[in-house]
Amino acid sequence: MEKAAEALEFEEAVLLRDQIQAIDRVIEGQRIAATVSGEQDVIALARDKDQACVQVFFIRSGKLIGRESFVLQGTRSEEPGQIMTNFIKQFYASAPHIPPLLLLQHPMEDRTIIESWLQSKRGAKVHIRVPRQGNKKQLVGIVAENAQGRIL
The missing domain is CATH 1.20.5 (Single alpha-helices involved in coiled-coils or other helix-helix interfaces)
Structure with missing residues (x-):
């Protein structure tokens, strides 16, 4: 090339x-x-100056079925947890499908409140986790690398 x-x-x-x-x-x-196995969305972000890129991987039956990236402007003063919280609220407000598990790179604000909101939309349990070790942490790392590649 x-x-x-x-x-x-x-x-x-x-x-x-x-x-x-x-x-x-x-x-x-x-x-x-x-x-990974099961059904989950994996969400990570990368930052550069005044913008952030949030990357979402959609995993169903243990397979990556899709991904989306979103560049957010004006995030310089926001902490990663704030960015994650605001993104999740906006993204899942209109999402046609909510999986039983969201794996996040950063802890978010009001996690239990947002879990309850997502559960009411989904009609079943939804867990939001920030993995600290193992395969799920590696998976979040892959998504974070992908987000970093999108922001460059």
């Missing part, structure tokens, strides 16, 4: 970059499938 860019073959460089990213997504999906 770099050789193609240096030779001013930008179309080929873009094609190669896209192929590399596709391979990375497959590998990432395999890494996730090897570490």
Whole structure:
């Protein structure tokens, strides 16, 4: 890819970059499938100056079925927990599906209140966790790396 860019073959460089990213997504999906089972959303963020990127991975039956990233402006004065709390309130207010487990990179404010709100929307138990060790912590790390890559 770099050789193609240096030779001013930008179309080929873009094609190669896209192929590399596709391979990375497959590998990432395999890494996730090897570490997690069940149904959960995994949420992490990265920050740069006055913006943050929140990345959400959607895992169903132990498989990564999708991901979304959101760039939030004007977050310089907010703590990571505040950003996470505000994002979750806004995102799940209109989400068509709420899984039984949310894995977060940072603790959030009013966790028990938000769990109750999500449970009433879902009609079943919802747990919000910040994993400290093991496979779930590794999974949150993968999502955080992905968020960092999006903000650069």
